[in-house]
Amino acid sequence: MERRNNLMPSEQQTYRLNGISCANCAQTFENNVKEINGVQDANVHFTTSKIDVVGKASISDIEKAGSFENIKVIRENTEPEKEPFLIRYDKVLLASLLVVFGFIANIMFGNAHYLPNVIYGLSAVVGGLSLFKAGLINLTKLRFDMKTLMTIAVIGAAIIGEWREAAVVVILFAISEALESYSMDKARSSIRSLMKISPNTARIRRNGNEQTVAIEDIAIGDTILVRPGERIAMDGTIIDGYSSINQASITGESMPAEKTHGDNVFAGTINQDGFLEIEVTKKAKDTTIAKIIHMVEEAQEERAPAQAFIDKFAAYYTPAIIAIAASVAVIPPLFGGLWSTWVYQGLAVLVVGCPCALVVSTPVAIVTAIGNAARNGVLIKGGIHLEQIGTIKKIAFDKTGTLTQGTPQVTDIHFFSDEHSKALSCLKGLEARSNHPLAKATMTYMNDEQQDITAADVQSFTALHGKGIQGEINGETVFAGSPDFFKNVPNEVRSYQKAGKTVMLCGTDDELLMAVALRDEPRTESKSVIQKLHNLGIKQTYMLTGDHAQTASALKYDLKLTDVKSGLLPEDKLNFVKGQENGNIAMIGDGINDTPALAASKVGIAMGSAGTDSALETADVALMGDDLNKLPYTVKLSRKALGVIKQNISFAIGIKILALLLVIPGWLTLWIAIFADMGATLLVTLNALRLLKIS
Template sequence: MSSKEQVFRVQGMSCANCAKTFENNIKRLKAVEQAKVNFAASKVSVLGEATVKDIEKAGAFENIKVIHEDGFDVDQQEPFLLRHFRLVFASMLITAAFIFIHWTGISKIATTLLLAAAILIGGINLFRAGIVNLTRLRFDMKTLMTIAVIGAAIIGEWQEAAIVVILFAISEALEAYSMDKARQSIQALMGIAPKQALIKRHGTEQLMDIADIQIGDIMLVKPGEKLAMDGVVMHGVSAINQAPITGESIPVEKNPDDTVFAGTMNQDGFLEIKVTKLAKDTTIAKIIHLVEEAQAERAPSQAFVDRFAAYYTPIIMVIALLTAIIPSLLTGNWSTWVYQGLAILVVGCPCALVISTPVAIVTAIGTAARNGVLIKGGIYLEEIGHIHSIAFDKTGTLTMGEPHVTDTVYFTDDPAQAFSMLAALENKSQHPLAKAILAHAETNHIPYKRVQVDHFSSLQGKGIHGMMNGEIIYAGSPKLFAELGLQKQLDEIATSISAFQAAGKTIMLLGTATEILLAVALRDEPRKESKAVISRLHQLGIQHSFMLTGDHPETAHALTDELAITDVKAGLMPAEKMDFIKQYEQRNGPIAMVGDGINDTPALAAATVGIAMGTAGTDSALETADVALMGDDLKKLPFTVQLSRRALTIIKQNIAFAIGMKLIALLLVIPGWLTLWIAIFSDMGATLLVTLNALRLLRKKGI
């Protein structure tokens, strides 16, 4: 019998190292086979039979509280100040002790007892973890702080020991607060979909919890209400605000048979919606899950920091030990140099360094998700920031994905009749251009449906023909009419045809065996934002932009010139697009590929970063893309590149600042100026500053 996986939400984890200790403690529980703590998302997954009480016992060193995910409510979390009551009380004891020392005649023993009480109350979690770490020879920041505080108490520095404990507790509280702020984008998504919905089942309307709603149920949504489930509109018309899913700021009109998503807002119409997914499988649920997993993924810079910290902490302990012993043996002044050694332990605490990268990664990925961009991990966030080349699929990515009639040139006195004959022929055709011809006819109210077509037939690779009013009418390429013997008339209109082809347009002619009646130019029009997006990417430092397409080279080059793309590869099959991406990476380095996530899958998979467009509700694209632009909006691409580069800059700033602050503080040992107060202030200050620096990414708005 396989064990059941349980997922719990966690409150009280103050740092990444605490999360690792918590995870190891859970793994030691008898009924647990495996455990994984996601510090970024404040979650723990447990494979086994552990209860909430068992897991909280494993987190007792940090006073960690857990709630089963099914019962988690983002609005009912424990208030921040209540979680840190011990810190507030210990601060009051220290304040009282300082008042007694400086303004009353109370005995030194009494003030020492007050300071000792403050140390125990404010540092209980610190000492629990630190002492356990010492017994297991695990040297992290809590181990260093525990040794420093105990050492300070032994040499009689009770005031400084108490201040160190309180400042360290404040530092951890600020770190926890900053991580809560970094997680707020995802927490906002978690609370965005209603927990209940009005369901019509077997003719009866009832308010039901989303966990009880089944596929096929009819959900009733009134104006101004949020949708609780994914589904398809059965009856009604309304505008839906899809910003939580796609990042679109403008509501989208929904008609019968249109797809709608949980968490979106119904604006002005009454809708009956057939539920198509269970609550755990809705698009918003998948986004939350994928973003939480992405936030837990270690980026390359974070892996570097973790490796550095693994060597850094033991080195600091050795330096502190040597500082305490060697000068003391030479001078006999043990008190001064032991104090300096303890100060080195405190200043060497790698809090700022450890938090410098994950808080930036979590914040950037959360900000991207809030703006309709799903980045699947820290590694992809960093890789986008390093990219200087981007390849685009053409159809559906740079263009609208559907051809449109752009020009009509008539060679007859009855234009309406000529186009109605063309539309009547195309109405019987399965050619990709037929839909564009019929759409143009409908838009211009051309009555093609009344035209009778007999003996319809297709001419392979050339066109179509049919009998109308006793005469055979042809529609097709210039090549077809050349074969019909109309080369002279083709020569007369060659200038117009060449101009259309130079603009990347496809030419369709209509006529009889003796004359050409109509020339139609069609083109898959570029998105209105494509040119501006390409220009913005080049401004952001993208040096090479490519268009990869299966279209004719002449059509592709015309569009490339119009959009100011640096290069084009035309006439490519999907496998050839993939080969181009692989060869480019080998010769020139990283390249991103942007496509619609379906026929471009091979190239997306081969690219350094695969970016799929318009993936809202598309399960396969959500699972396979490295980055998913949830809305069908190309403008999110420059935003993603800019956000990634900003995140990279902030990560580098944080790492440099965290290490620089430590080095400056350590240099104060030489003249003997380093005190425990300076040490803890430098550590706390560095932690606070790198955190605030990372939180600037929350202000990044979508473009």
């Protein structure tokens, strides 16, 4: 909608729709809305059942534009009410009952009697009134969609006296639409379930008083009160309380996260066992769950390459079917065939040629896959990225915080002196006075594993830039730092270094007391994730790091990576990604430091993006939880989705070709035609719904 950019945001309204049954109906509805006085533009999103209206139009005006389909219009933040089954399909049930009466009348009075045809005709009118209404309007505007073709076929069948065929075709078409509507609702259920996650109201404390208010009325800085078992209504920071929070709806993590004062929490997550006071940090429209829902809905509307191809193909397909149907109806009678026989065959060609199954084959798979991914803590930003992940053969990983824990940890200690307590006491005394990351990691180890050791009293403490630290302990100068600081370095130190570990020594001028080996350890899941990716057909896995070659080489061996690139600056990572053939590589990183490389890759994947606005905005794919296991799942889902799309297109075209071949011996009937169309639509939809089961 190009004109929208020139309009004030207030002139656009978004509504939810109830009753959209097919993609072609959505297009007809969109065109009708555009013709409303005061409407400058409109865009119907079939996959998410929404419409954007630019300009001025009342809900009743918009519903009138959708009266051919009995479309109901609901405000965006309102959950549509489901009609009871008997009310929603009352006309179909009545039409079916009339067909049964028609069969009975046919048996009682015979084929020549007028009564069966009257009943069949009444059944066709009752069951197909909305169909005929939309089809005739389309005919006057030369729009040849599915309903137009069906209307021509049913009216033609009535003209040549095939009243029973006309009635049954109308009923089967209505059933087909009902099944498609049900299936699309099922596919959309992932997004609807996300929408229900966050409460509509919250209990807050204002001016010392507790009150329950709508989330739209909560301001930044308000304090919300959350009891055990309740869902958190807003993004915020805990100011009082301690609890376990189930964050599966945001991050996909199965284990609850422990949260206390100063920790951030997300709307839609569940407070399990503590009372919390939370200071609101974002408005309702800006919460993480609101952004996820919005982005997933946008992603479902973004056309994948396969869908774009189908759209172009359908533009030529429908006119071609009309031409074939006309040829079947007219040409054989010119050479001696019966007009009634071949006109009937031509009408059957129109019915079987309905492009419904073909049009829905790709979007239903994309909707299902992206919705399933969102429920599992993976945000895929569009159908194009869903397809691209499935074609990737190379993945590059950032090291720190992606393949590794992100902070150094003590892996080994080795004593060169028999006085272990003295060595530990000296090291603890020195490191307690340093702010270096390695010192902090050492102190964490000391406090966890060596709690009985008392830190030595250190005098004249000095930090030696680039080398280490020193201080006087019991009148003796003790050093702690790089092995280069010491004269004679034992072989044990060299073996640690070959394993990619950073070594820190502690000792005096006369005696070496101990060695501490540290490393930014790989995540527990990193090795298995790399193996899973290789099993899924990823040929090459790279690690891109600024660390020195020994550390990189050791991690390559430990994790079974294909290759590593060490000593890289951010621009070096960018050049590496750009240098790949056709740029056919995915890059996974933290979404901030590696932004250039992420942007240059075919698919940029941000790691641990929950609550990180920049990562949500810039990445093609965001793994919301800090869980690398979501990467093989995403690749697997994408591969499955690609397979389903190809299968659906093959089913949709193949079934129609088989049905059209029945024209040659004259075996194609309206019944077979509608069953072929209905069967193809149902088949592609049910096939796509299998993607909901992938986990």
